[in-house]
Amino acid sequence: MSGTAIALEAGARARLGRRAQQLAAASVAYNLVEAVVSIAAGAAASSIALVGFGLDSIVEMSSGLVILWQFRHPLPETRERQALRLIGISFFALATYVTFESVRALTGGDQANPSRIGIAVAALSLMVMPFLSWAQRRTGRRLGSAAVVADSSQTLLCTYLSAVLLAGLALNAAFGWWWADAVVGLLVASLAVREGRTAWRGEACSCAPIAQDSGREGAGDDACGCPDQGCES
Numbered sequence: 001m002s003g004t005a006i007a008l009e010a011g012a013r014a015r016l017g018r019r020a021q022q023l024a025a026a027s028v029a030y031n032l033v034e035a036v037v038s039i040a041a042g043a044a045a046s047s048i049a050l051v052g053f054g055l056d057s058i059v060e061m062s063s064g065l066v067i068l069w070q071f072r073h074p075l076p077e078t079r080e081r082q083a084l085r086l087i088g089i090s091f092f093a094l095a096t097y098v099t100f101e102s103v104r105a106l107t108g109g110d111q112a113n114p115s116r117i118g119i120a121v122a123a124l125s126l127m128v129m130p131f132l133s134w135a136q137r138r139t140g141r142r143l144g145s146a147a148v149v150a151d152s153s154q155t156l157l158c159t160y161l162s163a164v165l166l167a168g169l170a171l172n173a174a175f176g177w178w179w180a181d182a183v184v185g186l187l188v189a190s191l192a193v194r195e196g197r198t199a200w201r202g203e204a205c206s207c208a209p210i211a212q213d214s215g216r217e218g219a220g221d222d223a224c225g226c227p228d229q230g231c232e233s
Contacts, residue, residue, distance in 0.1 A: 016143045017071050023136050024067040027155060030128065031061040038121055045115035047172075048105050049184040052098040053122070053165050056158060056188065059090045063154040070147055083147035084199050087154065091196030095189040102185035112182075114173035122166040129159040150199045157195050161188055 038054030041047070066086045070079040105112075133155035140148030168184030171177045 013143065016139055020136075020139050020143065020145070020148050021068055021071050023132065023139060024064040024071075024151065027132060027136070027151070028061050028064040028068070030132075031057040031064070031158075034121060034125060035061065037117065041115050041117040041121065045113040045118065047112040047115055047118060047169070048098070048101045048182055049112070049165055049168050049188065050115060050118040052094070052101070052185050052188050053118075053161055055097060056094055056161055056192070059094045059192075060154050060158055062090050063087050063151050067148060067151050080145065080147050084150055087147065087150050088196045088198075088200030091154075091192045091199060095192040095196065098185045098189040098192070102182040102189065105182040105185070106179065112172055112178050115169060116173075119166060119169050119173065122162045122169065125158060125162040126166060129155050129162060133159060150195075153195050153198065157191055160191055164188065 035054045035057035038057060039051055040054075042050030042052075042054055066083045070083045073079050133152045136152035136155055137149055140146075140150075140152055164184050164187050168180045171180040
């Protein structure tokens with residue numbers, strides 16, 4: 001394929017748009033359950049990190065709803081910038097809450113109790129989220145949609161948070177290191193700020209849509225020249 005990007009045919013764009021909506025809907029459904037369980041378990045265990053993880057699930061859910069809103073429009077690209085800004089705001093809101101609660105816990109000595117439910121939720125998300133993020137990023141890159149790629153970053157962040165949360169909860173359960181919970185919360189906040197800035201600036205992807213060869217489902221994955229870790233501005 002030449003270096004010049006070839007515009008996607010209308011049929012291909014419509015198909016990818018439907019796929020983006022299906023992935024967003026799956027993300028919303030999963031994160032709704034995850035949010036309810038995490039926040040309930042976090043409140044019972046007085047775990048800031050676990051409650052923050054549940055709130056991140058709400059942020060992820062709102063991100064998916066933004067994608068659904070965007071692609072219900074006949075010309076989704078006209079809502080691209082608005083979608084990115086909304087996703088960025090949701091990241092900043094999460095970072096603000098988690099930072100406040102983490103600092104309050106560290107200075108006040110609030111101790112979180114061990115939570116087996118929290119450990120199970122984090123472990124499950126660590127297995128599910130990478131595959132969902134990969135599918136979202138792949139679809140977003142083919143569409144040339146920065147918003148869909150940003151949504152995949154939201155999902156990938158959930159994977160990182162799952163790993164960090166799992167480590168914090170395990171340390172608390174095994175050694176009684178209650179402060180690990182608040183430290184994990186601060187790590188959650190820093191990751192949220194980074195992703196929020198990326199979305200707000202519209203840096204998630206600058207790749208143009210690429211035509212897919214019929215019969216080659218993965219033909220255009222890297223045709224836009226974006227690196228595997230994400231598109232660059």
